[in-house]
Amino acid sequence: MSTRSLPALIAVVLAVGVLAQEGPELGIEATPEEVAEWDIGIEPDGEGLPPGSGTALEGEPVYTLYCFSCHGVEGEGLLNDVLVGGHGTLDGPAPRKTVGSFWPYATTVFDYIRRTMPYQEPQSLSDDQVYALTAYLLFLNGIIGKDEEMDAETLPEVRMPNRDNFILAWPPQDNE
Amino acid sequence: MPERILEDLEPVAGNGLLHRRLFLKGSAAVLGAGSLGLMTAAPAKELPPWMRGPGRPLSGYGTRSPYEAGVQRQVLAATGTDGAGGSWTPLEALEGMITPNPLHFERHHSGIPEIDPHRHRLLIHGMVDRALFFDMDALSRYPMVSRIQFIECSGNSYLAGLPARPINDTCGALHGLVSCSEWTGVPLSILLDEAGVDPAAGWIMAEGADAAAMNRSVPMAKAMDDALLALYQNGERLRPEQGYPLRLFLPGYEGNMSIKWLRRIKVTAAPSMTREETSKYSDLLPDGRTLLFTYPMDVKSVITSPSPGLELKEPGLYQISGMAWSGAGRIARVEVSADGGATWGEAALCEPVLDKAVTRFRMAWRWNGAETVIMSRAADEAGEMQPTRDAIIAAKGTKFAYHYNGIQAWRVDGKGQVSNVYA
Numbered sequence: 001m002s003t004r005s006l007p008a009l010i011a012v013v014l015a016v017g018v019l020a021q022e023g024p025e026l027g028i029e030a031t032p033e034e035v036a037e038w039d040i041g042i043e044p045d046g047e048g049l050p051p052g053s054g055t056a057l058e059g060e061p062v063y064t065l066y067c068f069s070c071h072g073v074e075g076e077g078l079l080n081d082v083l084v085g086g087h088g089t090l091d092g093p094a095p096r097k098t099v100g101s102f103w104p105y106a107t108t109v110f111d112y113i114r115r116t117m118p119y120q121e122p123q124s125l126s127d128d129q130v131y132a133l134t135a136y137l138l139f140l141n142g143i144i145g146k147d148e149e150m151d152a153e154t155l156p157e158v159r160m161p162n163r164d165n166f167i168l169a170w171p172p173q174d175n176e
Numbered sequence: 177m178p179e180r181i182l183e184d185l186e187p188v189a190g191n192g193l194l195h196r197r198l199f200l201k202g203s204a205a206v207l208g209a210g211s212l213g214l215m216t217a218a219p220a221k222e223l224p225p226w227m228r229g230p231g232r233p234l235s236g237y238g239t240r241s242p243y244e245a246g247v248q249r250q251v252l253a254a255t256g257t258d259g260a261g262g263s264w265t266p267l268e269a270l271e272g273m274i275t276p277n278p279l280h281f282e283r284h285h286s287g288i289p290e291i292d293p294h295r296h297r298l299l300i301h302g303m304v305d306r307a308l309f310f311d312m313d314a315l316s317r318y319p320m321v322s323r324i325q326f327i328e329c330s331g332n333s334y335l336a337g338l339p340a341r342p343i344n345d346t347c348g349a350l351h352g353l354v355s356c357s358e359w360t361g362v363p364l365s366i367l368l369d370e371a372g373v374d375p376a377a378g379w380i381m382a383e384g385a386d387a388a389a390m391n392r393s394v395p396m397a398k399a400m401d402d403a404l405l406a407l408y409q410n411g412e413r414l415r416p417e418q419g420y421p422l423r424l425f426l427p428g429y430e431g432n433m434s435i436k437w438l439r440r441i442k443v444t445a446a447p448s449m450t451r452e453e454t455s456k457y458s459d460l461l462p463d464g465r466t467l468l469f470t471y472p473m474d475v476k477s478v479i480t481s482p483s484p485g486l487e488l489k490e491p492g493l494y495q496i497s498g499m500a501w502s503g504a505g506r507i508a509r510v511e512v513s514a515d516g517g518a519t520w521g522e523a524a525l526c527e528p529v530l531d532k533a534v535t536r537f538r539m540a541w542r543w544n545g546a547e548t549v550i551m552s553r554a555a556d557e558a559g560e561m562q563p564t565r566d567a568i569i570a571a572k573g574t575k576f577a578y579h580y581n582g583i584q585a586w587r588v589d590g591k592g593q594v595s596n597v598y599a
Binding site: 027028032034035044090104112115119123162169 | 370
């Protein structure tokens with residue numbers, strides 16, 4: 001080997017070293033139907049919201065049936081989280097973080113109820129029921145009206161009261 | 177006594193802190209003297225029961241001594257939803273850098289699922305060329321790496337420093353939402369490359385297969401850097417409590433992001449703003465605004481012995497032992513004070529000192545029997561130093577709840593009892 005080609009060889013070795021490791025490529029392609037069935041998430045712009053709709057009026061009996069025993073009368077909290085109230089308390093000495101006072105996106109309310117609730121039987125409610133529960137919690141927090149219909153169009157438009165009070169800590173900012 | 181040993185017994189800081197070499201090299205010579213005395217004491221008159229006959233037969237899977245059965249995680253969960261809560265590692269009962277698997281801390285949001293690995297698959301989809309499923313057999317054939325690294329809940333140590341008055345509990349109950357293991361698995365970047373990530377993608381959303389379908393957004397930079405799809409913990413397959421059969425592991429980042437029971441990764445342009453990352457694991461500031469995405473766990477240390485519940489029986493020579501860790505890298509230095517922070521001495525760091533791993537530190541201390549306050553402070557290779565409680569509260573108030581890393585002070589009273597104090 002000539003000494004002239006040594007730097008080139010080192011460069012090649014380094015390049016290979018920093019390349020990602022190779023796998024055996026055993027992934028099985030998922031069909032769009034399979035992806036749709038697996039993808040239960042809702043993005044803050046509303047992507048993923050299903051057809052269907054509901055109002056607070058419709059949500060109240062659903063809440064009583066599935067949510068009341070843990071979250072109390074009108075979301076005031078019982079065994080588990082308080083869902084309603086706390087508005088204006090975040091800058092005081094005893095902040096109360098609720099769906100109404102704290103959560104930045106209404107879409108997250110739908111997403112969380114659908115993926116996690118009710119605790120004993122998640123993903124068992126219909127999309128209409130989830131829209132109705134979401135509407136009920138937004139209504140109890142004074143954010144929408146009692147007969148305002150929540151659906152894939154209207155829910156992402158709901159402006160949560162605390163929305164503008166979040167500061168992104170990532171990516172890290174240079175102090176210079 | 178050799179000159180070196182005499183030198184090691186010289187104090188390096190106030191109130192009896194001795195040179196760290198004492199417990200590194202001088203221990204055999206100095207401490208051996210006492211045990212030698214024991215060996216030549218009165219000869220045993222009768223055999224202990226365990227020497228009079230053979231012990232129990234061999235077994236396929238080990239168990240600990242029944243005399244250690246009291247070493248338990250401290251469990252806290254809400255009534256009615258007892259699968260949603262946490263369990264704290266009993267740090268005061270452990271040594272070294274590795275947490276035994278059955279004592280690794282837990283934080284679950286809807287119980288521990290019992291997943292059949294033959295029916296478990298990971299889906300990667302979203303902004304990729306090809307949406308791909310991977311089953312566990314397939315994942316087991318990918319190149320793996322092993323790393324010894326800690327995982328810490330960002331709510332850890334809240335109870336130690338942020339309540340208005342100090343809570344007196346064990347070190348584990350106050351700081352035990354941190355554990356350290358050897359994690360083995362497949363670098364996530366290999367699978368993302370196979371799926372073909374759209375250059376415009378900035379994030380991934382990772383989701384678990386528990387009943388909560390717990391999910392978090394993770395910056396693409398972290399996913400491509402050192403994110404691991406872990407299959408093994410300390411050499412054996414993950415325990416169900418740690419995400420069996422597959423978990424995401426994000427070194428140095430707040431534990432909640434290392435999604436257990438991983439079933440789905442969606443490649444996205446922007447964060448998904450999940451319930452966990454917005455309403456729970458975010459940091460409320462004094463002015464009412466909230467920090468989102470405070471990912472790395474800051475440099476921290478705590479003395480595990482002596483600590484509350486481990487009293488000093490009499491004045492004399494003791495070993496201060498503790499743990500230090502940082503989400504920014506290796507621990508560079510740990511200092512210990514035995515006089516309430518007036519003077520500090522450098523503790524010995526036990527090898528290996530690894531990137532984003534728990535590092536054990538030790539220091540010799542001759543306790544004179546008088547009441548005092550002991551504390552430790554760590555610095556990491558990024559140059560960050562563990563702050564005082566006062567400094568943190570001055571900067572961030574007391575409402576933020578997550579990412580508290582203040583210096584822990586233990587009061588040792590005249591009877592050798594240890595308690596949590598704000599100092």
